[in-house]
Amino acid sequence: xxxxxxxxxxxxxxxxxxxxxxxxxxxxxxxxxxxxxxxxxxxxxxxxxxxxxxxxxxxxxxxxxxxxxxxxxxxxxxxxxxxxxxxxxxxxxxxxxxxxxxxxxxxxxxxxxxxxxxxxxxxxxxxxxxxxxxxxxxxxxxxxxxxxxxxxxxxxxxxxxxxxxxxxxxxxxxxxxxxxxxxxxxxxxxxxxxxxxxxxxxxxxxxxxxxxxxxxxxxxxxxxxxxxxxxxxxxxxxxxxxxxxxxxxxxxxxxxxxxxxxxxxxxxxxxxxxxxxxxxxxxxxxxxxxxxxxxxxxxxxxxxxxxxxxxxxxxxxxxxxxxxxxxxxxxxxxxxxxxxxxxxxxxxxxxxxxxxxxxxxxxxxxxxxxxxxxxxxxxxxxxxxxxxxxxxxxxxxxxxxxxx
Numbered sequence: 001x002x003x004x005x006x007x008x009x010x011x012x013x014x015x016x017x018x019x020x021x022x023x024x025x026x027x028x029x030x031x032x033x034x035x036x037x038x039x040x041x042x043x044x045x046x047x048x049x050x051x052x053x054x055x056x057x058x059x060x061x062x063x064x065x066x067x068x069x070x071x072x073x074x075x076x077x078x079x080x081x082x083x084x085x086x087x088x089x090x091x092x093x094x095x096x097x098x099x100x101x102x103x104x105x106x107x108x109x110x111x112x113x114x115x116x117x118x119x120x121x122x123x124x125x126x127x128x129x130x131x132x133x134x135x136x137x138x139x140x141x142x143x144x145x146x147x148x149x150x151x152x153x154x155x156x157x158x159x160x161x162x163x164x165x166x167x168x169x170x171x172x173x174x175x176x177x178x179x180x181x182x183x184x185x186x187x188x189x190x191x192x193x194x195x196x197x198x199x200x201x202x203x204x205x206x207x208x209x210x211x212x213x214x215x216x217x218x219x220x221x222x223x224x225x226x227x228x229x230x231x232x233x234x235x236x237x238x239x240x241x242x243x244x245x246x247x248x249x250x251x252x253x254x255x256x257x258x259x260x261x262x263x264x265x266x267x268x269x270x271x272x273x274x275x276x277x278x279x280x281x282x283x284x285x286x287x288x289x290x291x292x293x294x295x296x297x298x299x300x301x302x303x304x305x306x307x308x309x310x311x312x313x314x315x316x317x318x319x320x321x322x323x324x325x326x327x328x329x330x331x332x333x334x335x336x337x338x339x340x341x342x343x344x345x346x347x348x349x350x351x352x353x354x355x356x357x358x359x360x361x362x363x364x365x366x367x368x369x370x371x372x373x374x375x376x377x378x379x380x381x382x383x384x385x386x387x388x389x390x391x392x393x394x395x396x397x398x399x400x401x402x403x404x
Contacts, residue, residue: 079319086312088332093305095336098160099168099344101298111161112275113284114299118156119268121303126261138262139254148244148259149266154237157271158230165227167346169337170216174231176333176359177205179366181239197372201365208358215351256314326367330360 074082102108130136163171180202186192213228245259275281288295316325337356341348368375 080324083312083316083319084328087309087316087328088335090305090309090312091329091332092336092339094302094309095168095172095340096343097298097302097305098163099340101294101302102163103344104294107295108164109280110284110287110295111164112157112271112280113288114295114302115153115157115160116268116271116275117288117296117299118160118303118306119153119264119271121300122260122264122307123268125304125307126257126264130257130261133257136255136258139252139258140248140262141252142262144244144248145262145266148241148248148263149270151237151241151244152263153267153270153274155234155241156267158234158237162227162230162234165224166231167216168340168344169346169352170212171227171231172333172337172340173209173212173356173359174235176330176363177209178235178238179362180205181236182243184239186243195369197365197369201362201369204362204365205359208355208362211351211355212359215349215355219347219349260310326363330363334360 101114183194183202313325313329
């Protein structure tokens with residue numbers, strides 16, 4: 001046993017101040033090992049089983065001697081940079097491929113078959129991730145998954161199909177206003193009560209959304225009321241599924257991987273049955289078969305980017321919290337809308353800008369209502385540091401003046 005003085009970071013997963021302390025190191029023939037710390041319990045939120053953005057998953061690995069060696073954790077700045085880059089990279093691909101698929105009029109009727117392929121990709125990737133992390137028995141009852149799968153089919157299928165009838169920026173703006181049906185679902189399903197800030201956020205989103213739709217209906221040749229109905233149905237299903245998922249995961253302590261696997265696997269058979277009944281299954285299959293690159297190629301890239309985008313979002317929620325994650329995803333949606341106008345030619349009006357900003361204001365109010373104390377502390381700390389910096393600078397200037 002060797003006792004030495006060294007600079008030891010306590011935990012790269014959280015911000016900390018460096019300190020110097022005496023550290024007991026155990027020397028063994030297989031190397032020097034740090035005594036493992038007690039693991040904290042899983043977070044109570046829905047992101048409890050998300051892969052942490054560390055080198056190899058962040059778990060202590062056992063050695064042949066029975067001891068454990070903590071794996072190397074990336075610094076906070078590196079983790080944040082990787083998370084932001086992953087969210088922007090995969091979701092920008094996701095949005096680009098989705099709009100690109102529906103640019104051709106001949107592909108617009110095949111939104112449900114695209115969703116079928118997407119569900120197949122999600123199921124395959126989720127099963128691989130489950131096996132990689134270790135298979136666990138199902139926690140949530142099968143009847144709950146049957147209902148969750150139905151809602152997942154509704155929100156994903158309607159959302160994908162609506163792009164064939166709406167401008168992509170309009171669909172993104174609708175998704176930003178998910179708070180409205182979520183609040184209604186929270187009141188009806190879980191009996192939640194919302195404060196004046198949440199109500200103001202919903203009001204800003206509603207007004208901004210209305211004027212964005214009015215602008216779209218005026219200047220866009222692709223505007224169609226069918227698309228509005230589809231995306232509205234998708235948002236309502238999304239509101240219900242969010243509340244049902246939250247309630248089920250808290251009750252049965254299920255992991256995200258399990259929910260994704262069973263929801264999309266059962267949903268795959270829902271869509272397969274629906275396409276078979278309405279007679280579009282074989283026509284969609286042959287159309288995709290005749291144009292494999294523009295159909296199956298896009299669909300596979302669409303599903304792959306969507307799955308990994310969700311994984312990065314959930315990892316950021318666990319590592320940095322919901323406030324930072326929502327800020328990043330909101331910026332990503334804004335960039336997606338801008339790039340949509342850049343890469344795909346479409347009419348533009350300034351009403352898009354101020355109505356979109358009104359929706360962003362609603363998003364900010366919603367985030368502020370959920371993280372009021374954290375934001376207030378952050379702002380007060382920033383103001384205090386600014387005042388100290390200005391005082392130090394003024395004192396330095398006065399000192400130089402007196403010397404002169």
